[in-house]
Amino acid sequence: MPAIKSLEELKRVREEALAKKNMKAAPGQIQVIVAMGTCGIAAGARDTMKSILNFIETENLSGVTVTQTGCMGLCEQEPIVQVVVGDTAKVTYGKVNAEVAGQIMKQHIQHGTPLKDHVLPL
Amino acid sequence: MREIALHLMDIAENSVAADSRNIRMDVLEDLQADSLKVSVTDDGRGMDGETAKRVLDPFYTTRTTRKVGLGIPLLKLAAEQSGGDLRLETETGKGTHIEASFRHSHIDRMPLGDVSTTFLTLLISYPHIHWVFKYRMTEKDGSTKSFELDDEEIKSALGDIPMTEPDVLKILRGTIEEGIEALAPQFEY
Numbered sequence: 184m185p186a187i188k189s190l191e192e193l194k195r196v197r198e199e200a201l202a203k204k205n206m207k208a209a210p211g212q213i214q215v216i217v218a219m220g221t222c223g224i225a226a227g228a229r230d231t232m233k234s235i236l237n238f239i240e241t242e243n244l245s246g247v248t249v250t251q252t253g254c255m256g257l258c259e260q261e262p263i264v265q266v267v268v269g270d271t272a273k274v275t276y277g278k279v280n281a282e283v284a285g286q287i288m289k290q291h292i293q294h295g296t297p298l299k300d301h302v303l304p305l
Numbered sequence: 306m307r308e309i310a311l312h313l314m315d316i317a318e319n320s321v322a323a324d325s326r327n328i329r330m331d332v333l334e335d336l337q338a339d340s341l342k343v344s345v346t347d348d349g350r351g352m353d354g355e356t357a358k359r360v361l362d363p364f365y366t367t368r369t370t371r372k373v374g375l376g377i378p379l380l381k382l383a384a385e386q387s388g389g390d391l392r393l394e395t396e397t398g399k400g401t402h403i404e405a406s407f408r409h410s411h412i413d414r415m416p417l418g419d420v421s422t423t424f425l426t427l428l429i430s431y432p433h434i435h436w437v438f439k440y441r442m443t444e445k446d447g448s449t450k451s452f453e454l455d456d457e458e459i460k461s462a463l464g465d466i467p468m469t470e471p472d473v474l475k476i477l478r479g480t481i482e483e484g485i486e487a488l489a490p491q492f493e494y
Contacts, residue, residue: 189480193462196472217430221376224315225306229419232426236474243471251430253322 213247213292218263220254226261227280234281235264238288247292260303266291277303308418309343309407312380316345316403317427319376323349325400327435330427332420335443336409336490340389341417344404352395360393380405387411421481428456428477429468438481442488452484 217223217232232249239247255263260277264284267273274297276287283301291297306312313330320328325347333342352360363378380403381391388408395401407414424438441451459477466473 189476190458190462192476193459193473196470196476197462197464197466199472200466200470219314219318219430221315221318221379224311224318229311229314229422229426232430233422236426236429236469236478239469240471240474240478245470247469248467249429249469251318251321251426253318 212269214265214267215247215249215288215292216265216267217249217251218253218255218261218265219251220258220261222254222258223261223263226258228262230281231262231264231279231284234284235288238285242288242293244288244292257303263303266297268292268295275303275305276301306379306383307415309341309383309405309415310418310420310423312376312383312405312415313343313345313420314423314427315376316380317423320345320347320349320401321431321434323347323351323401325349325434327437328427329437330424330439332417332440333443334409334417334441336445337443337447339409341407341409341414342404344402346400346402348400351397351399351401353397357393357395361391377403383407383415387414421478421485424454424481424485425478428454428481429474432460432468440485440488442490444490450488452481452488454481454484 215235217228217235219228235249238244257263257277262279264276264279264287265273266276266287274291276283276298279287279301283298287298287301306315317328317330327348329346331344335341360377361381363375384391384405384407388411389406392404393401420440428436436456437453439451439453441449443449463473468474468477
């Protein structure tokens with residue numbers, strides 16, 4: 184059972200956010216998409232995803248949407264992660280293990296510099 | 306794939322792709338009956354009889370990007386290798402129910418793996434889907450404990466605050482992880 188405690192905590196987070204008005208849903212601002220087809224999952228995409236979520240939590244990073252997509256037809260490059268920041272073009276990364284995911288979050292999302300070594304030329 | 310929890314995630318992706326609005330995931334561990342059952346139930350578009358037969362074939366896929374499907378046959382193989390089986394019930398326009406059963410103590414049974422991460426990542430990645438996750442543990446003496454998370458209350462408490470906000474993420478992860486950890490049997494068997 185989701186403890187009532189959690190629900191109350193969530194309501195509190197929401198009230199605080201509304202009071203500060205800094206956590207308004209801003210879809211599309213920063214989007215991180217993890218490919219989770221059978222190939223992606225088998226290649227470790229869930230660990231990649233977990234690393235991204237951990238980063239958001241530990242760095243207290245607001246305004247990032249994390250979603251999943253299916254197989255992109257580049258199974259040999261899995262796990263694949265795509266990053267869209269504001270209006271800039273989508274950047275696709277290949278072979279993103281948990282460690283690389285952390286680097287992408289730090290360099291690309293936090294500092295605005297794509298991680299060239301892992302970008303797939305599409 | 307090395308974990309049943311990863312298979313569950315993979316099967317759930319099929320449900321998402323089938324335009325489901327409600328997806329339910331059950332993990333039923335029964336040490337008394339020596340069984341482990343996992344299932345995914347959706348209200349997506351379902352399959353006709355012919356397709357339902359063909360999804361069990363590793364070389365069938367609806368995708369156009371490559372020629373093998375693999376998801377369901379891999380789970381079927383994992384179940385059969387440990388004295389269990391895979392059942393598929395589906396109806397066009399109604400939805401699909403996939404259940405894999407394993408003999409819990411079988412030496413070839415794949416480990417269940419990280420169920421909390423599977424639950425958490427699905428919940429967060431597909432906010433438009435109504436998720437129900439359940440994990441039930443029956444110990445050798447027949448006592449039963451369970452963890453169930455229906456995301457409806459969570460979403461109404463949150464309103465328009467995304468689940469990927471760090472404070473929210475922390476609460477969700479904590480709730481799921483603690484809920485599942487509390488189910489661990491008191492004695493190792």
